[in-house]
Each structure stands twice: as structure tokens, then as C-alpha cells.
Amino acid sequence: MNITASRARRLRTSSAIALAASFTVAVTVLAPAPTAFAASNAVPTYEVKINLTTAALDSSHNPTSAVKSAFGITGSAKVRSYEYFDTDALDLNAEGWSVRLRHKSGSSFEETYKKRFPVVNGDINAALDEANDAGFDSSDTNYDAEVDWGYAKQTLSFSNEKSHSASGYSGTSMPPSSTGRNWLVNDTPGKLDDWLYNNWGSDTLKASRAHGPVTSQVWSGAWKSSDDASIEVLPVVNASGTGTEYVIELSFKTDKYNDAAQLHSDAIAVAEARGWLYRGDILKTQLILDRY
Template sequence: MTTTSPRTARIHPPAAVGIALAASASLFVGTTPAQAASDAVPTYEVKINLTTAALDASRTPLAAVKSAFGITGSAKARSYTYYDTGTQALDTQGWSVRLRHKSGSSFEESYKKRFTVTDGDIDGALATADAAGFDSSDTNYDAEVDWGYAKQTLSFSNEKSHSDSGYSGTAMPSSSTGLNWLVNEIPGKLQDWNTDNWGKTTLQASRSHGPVTSQVWEGAWEASDDAGIEVLPVVGASGSGTEYVVELSFKADDYDDAAKLHTDAIDVAESHGWLYHGDILKTGLILDRY
């Protein structure tokens, strides 16, 4: 797959030209041209799926898997659910709304807008996002490129929190309570997406898809201080039984580190027979099966 590193450089005029420009500018004292906001600068998360060959009989990553990818922490539970309509109207517009609860933490409310990265053209996706109002000036959203086995997706996330008072462990609220929290905290971009109040009206008509509860093991590997393996049990495609999604992930601040993590993780997983040759989008899986 061809990948394109986002723009990091700007061309500056030579000194002589700069002086001439300054002189010309003096003729227009008092005039300030409008400056368009620049494209957002994303961080990266490499997400590689493994097969269940990477797990032991208790659905825990093998010791060899943990060692290969720097996983040293003990398991931590997290529960989450997505909210969307029966026809997945939010997802169709590239939006996902999630409520998550990690043990011992407040609830996390996440509103995420996704943009497709075509043929590794991250710059093109950033330009498309900029045109839609997601640029470097909006500090309410964090830009990130999710880099899977063969697919990249640019996302902008608005994260909020809600007190977990009265809830122990990773317990989730009722569907209606969780929805009420999310509707009350809806960010402006989603609320008025397409037309005034489209997002709010659509979210109000949504239901919970889930909850699901996964186990996560954490560590550090190569350039990433934020490595992890998540094992997520989901209902089978037939509506019964349980399937297990195993996701290996690494966060990186820049493209070059992410590219190396992506290549090396695939190579190591492939060499041990653990690699799943494809991309599993957990959001879509949960929306479809719950």
C-alpha cells in the first residue's frame, strides 16, 4: 500500500523577495488579509488484528505474544456501547458516538467524525476535513490517523467525561440514561451536521448497541510508550455463540514512527503465525451485531 506523509514543511521566500514583499505591504497599512486555518496535525494509532492463535485457553494473550510486543501490564476491563439509529444514520455520515467506562475512572463520552484516507493520501483527507470545518484552529477535536493492516482512516474526536458516582467497576448506565447524557453533551459540529439540529435529532432517536466488555493489557514497544492488546468478545454473526476480536495497537506522535511500528508489528505477527490478514472495525461490528 502506498502511503503519503502529511505535509510538515513550508516554503519560505528568499531574503530579497521578503524585503520586496515587506515594502509592498507598507503601501497597505491598516489592511489585514484573512488567514485560513491550516490543516490539522494528526497523531497516529497503529491497529493490527491478530488471530485467536495468539490467545491461550483462557482467552489471554500468550506469554510469547506479550514478550514479542512489550506487553507487561495485567488485564484491565473496560465496557462500552455505541449509540446510533436502527439504520445507522450517524455511521452513514461518518459519525460515531460512544460511552465507555474503565474500572475506577469516570465515564468517557466520545463523539468522533471519520474521513476516508484513499491510497495513503493523508494530506488529501486532511484537506477534505479542513473544508468540513475540522482544522488546526478547532482545539475541541483531536485528529488521529488509525492505521490498520491495509486501511487508514482519519478521525476527529471530541472527548467529554461524566461522573461514575453510583457505578462500580465497569458498570454501564441504562440505555436511556446513557443516551440522555450524550444528547445533553453533544458538540456543535455534530448537532448541526447537514442541517440545524440534524445530529441532535438523530442521536435522540438512537438506541444503544452493546454494551460489550473487553480486557486490555498494556506496555511499551519500540517508539511507542502506549502499546496494548485488547481482547473483545462479541456475539457471533449468526446471533449466537461468541467470537473474539484480538487487536494489537500502538500510539505514535508522528508518521515515521507509526510507519515503522506498522511494518515491524506485521512482520513479527506474520513470522509467528498470529497475523489476521485484514482489518476488523470494532465500531461497525458492534453496530451490526447489537
Template sequence: MTSVSRASRPAAAASAVALAAAVALLAPTSPAYAAGNAVPTYEVKINLTTAALDPAYAPSAAVRSAFGITGSAKARSYSYYDTDGGALDAQGWSVRLRHKSGSSFEETYKKRFPVTNGDITAALNTANAAGFDSGDTNYDAEVDWGYAKQTLSFSNEKSHSASGYSGTAMPTSTTGRTWLVNDIPGKLEDWGGADWGRTTLQASRAHGPVTSKVYGGAWGPSDDASIEVLPVVGAGGTGTEYVIELSFKTDSYADAADLHADAIAVAEANGWLYHGDILKTQLILDRY
């Protein structure tokens, strides 16, 4: 049997330590974060065709019955703010000013992260590495679950007095931009570099406003069901097209999965389903 001399043992031990260190450097490691991943809520968003509307461009009686929509129409107007070149959108940010009748203005600053192949955990890891984690209570995490696409978003919500504005009236582009710049959250302000977000938002303009009607209700495991009917200018700059969005909010992934499958099945069976995903933010940025 081969033996190792006492003199050679320290050298052998040192070599083993060095080898272990080298292997450790090459081995994959899990990312280390200061705080755990955020816990998202879920919003299922399914688009319907105009076959779901009655002659007055409201959800038909059959659609209301099928999806538990019982509320009357509530109006809301909103604009998205970005540069003409879409600098904020290119970085996954959207900035919205919205006015619901009888309410204060809502300022929403949202950062989006794509969900690939349904891997929400991977998207949450990416967001965590960018500073969006469970320790940041200024942002609400949500997974938007469309027909074929999922997106993770983090929203920072602020408000501005609607004094002097009746109904869903909106401010001028300049006034709205001033409000939004003054209230810009830190993550957007310094995204990609000091003052990048502030400088970019200062160079933005209002895309919109658009005014939609929202009808509420409850369906299945969601007590927050709604249908939004949004008229938008046609792609050629004339005429009117209608975006009809059926949505359900829930805190549960399992409930969201059930709502997604059931809503698609019911809409498909009745000839109401739009086979695709319409991102209202992008549509409004492109057409206004």
C-alpha cells in the same frame, strides 16, 4: 516591423487584462482555509487471530514477549449509540459511551474521513473544508493505521460522573442517550442542517454494551502499546467470537510506519496475523 498606434494601445491593454482574467478563472487553485490543517497523531491497529490467545483467552506468553506487553488485564465496557438504520455512521460519525473500572464515563464523539491511497494530506484538506482544522482545539486528530486501511478521525472527548456505578457497569440505553444528547458538541449537533445531529442522537439506542480486557506495555518507538481482547456475539446471534487488536500510539508518522511494518512482520512470522481490518465500531453496530 508592425507597430501599434497610440489610439489602439488602450484597447490592446484592455484585451490583455481581460484575457488574463479569463485564464485565472480557468486555472486550478489551492483551497483557502481560515486555519491550517490539523496535525494528527497516529495509532497503528493490527488484528491478530485467536492463535495469539492462551486457553484463558488472554494474550499468550509468547505474544506478550514479542510485543512488550507487561501489564495485567484492565476491564472496560462500552456501547455505541446510533439509530437502527445507522444514520450517524452513514455520515461518518460515531458516538461512544465507555466505562473503565474506577474511572468516570467517557463520552466520545468522533468524525471519520477516509484516507485514499495513503494520501493523508488530501484527507486533512477535506476535513479542513468541513471545519476540522488546527484552530479547533476541541477535537483531537488521529490517523488510525490498520493492516491495509488508514482512516483520519477527529474526536471530541467529554466525561460524566460514574457515581453510583461500580466496576465497569453501564447505564441503561435511555440514560446513556440522555447524557450524550446533553453534551453533544456543536459540529455534530448541526451536521448537515440545524439540529440534525441532536435529533438523530435522540432517536438512537445503545448498541452493546460489550466488555473487553486491555493489556498494556511498550514496544519499539511506542511507549503506549496494548492488546485488547474483545468477546462479541457471533454473526448468527449465538456463540462468542474474539476480536484481538494490537495497537501502538505515536506522534510520528515515521515511527508509525516502522511500527506498522514491524508488527505485521512479527505477527506473520509467528502465525498470529489476521489478514484484514476489523472495525470494532461497525462490528458492534451490526451485531448488537
């Protein structure tokens, strides 16, 4: 009798353990997977860019005193040289990428890898959504998001900045094309490198050449809500290749959309009233890629 009772207790215990085990397995299998949340859109800063006509320049091709005064430009001119690297077929540009090497006097070389997304009909949020889908979101601290706001066109860009020692280079002198290309290839960021396929970016840069260099002068100051105002005067070869024309770009940087909108409106109004406004958008990157 005791043996039978003991055996019954063991059977009941074994059954309970088996049932508990099967329940645990079932719970493990049926438990919902953790929800994955996508990173939020990047938060851009803004740069208003308005082009001026040569009426804004004096006989030395510097901004006139009236132009400087009108837009809060107080600093003396600083010189910078730069060039873009792309293939003859402009393969990087076709994918919305630009790669620039720039040298400001007394500074290291600046390497800039930039991806552009068009802003259609002023819908910046749609452009940010598109960028997010491509992996450019708030979680990526390697890229700075900015909206370039021209006369009639807006462009969202994400820039990855790196630097290279300027030891041995005086002023704003640039390295030989092959040297600059090697620097840029070695520092190619991952998003560019794997844009179409593994190593696409570095392979494309290996086949690139320098477009430029060009050398410009930049005057700085502060105007209205922007403490980062500037006028850049850039001489470029003209379309026929027989002479020089001047690109004059007035720009203001700000963190806020409303400030950028007001700066855009006010700058156009002042430039138009004074007869300095160029009614259109001159894209310096495209101009240099096409003409050099």
C-alpha cells in the same frame, strides 16, 4: 478690496476642504479589504492497529506469554465496557460519525464523539484537506486528530471527548440505555449537532439506541518507538448470533508518521512470522453497530 480678498481666501479654503474630503472618501472606498487566511490543516497523531488471530490467545482467551513478550506487553489486564449510540438505520454512521459511551473500572464515564474521513491510497494530506473544508482544522482545539493505521486501511478521525460522573456505578457497569442517551444528547458538540442542519446531531441521538454493551480486557506496555502499546481482547456475538468470537487488536500510539510506518511494518512482520497475523482489518465500531 479687503472684503473681496477675504472672500477669495474663504472660497479657496472651502474648495481645498471639499477636495480633501472627496479624496478621503475615495481612499476609503478604494482601499483593499483585509485578506482572510484559512486555518492550517490539523496535525494528527497515529495509532497502528493490527488484528491477530485466536492463535495469539491461550485457553482462557488471554494473550499468550509469547505474544506479550514479542510486543512488550507487561501490564496486567484492565477491564472496560462500552457501547455505541445510533439509530436502527445507523444514520450517524452513514455520515461518518460515531458516538461512544465507555466505562473503565474506577473512572468516570467517557463520552466520545468522533468524525471519520477516509484516507485514500495513503494520501493523508488529501484527507486533512477534506477535513479542513468541513471545519476540522488546527484552530479547533476541541477535537484531537488521529490517523488509525490498520493492516491495509487508514482512516483520519477527529474526536471530541467529554466525561460524566460514574457516581453510583461500580466496576465497569453501564447506565440504562435511556440514561446514557440523555447524557450524550445533552453534551452533543456543535459540529455534530449542526452537521446536516441545526440540531441534526441531537435530534438523531434522541432517536438512537445503545448498540452493546460489550466488555473487553486490555493489556498495556511499550514496544520499540511506542510507549503506549496494548492488546485488547473483545468478545462479541458471532455473525449467526449463536455464539461468541474474539477480536484481538494489537495497537501502538505515536506522534510521528515515520515511527508509525516503522511500527506498522515491524508489527506485521513479527505477527506473520509467528503465525498470529490476521490479514485484514476488523473495524470494531462497525462490528458492534451491526451485531448489537
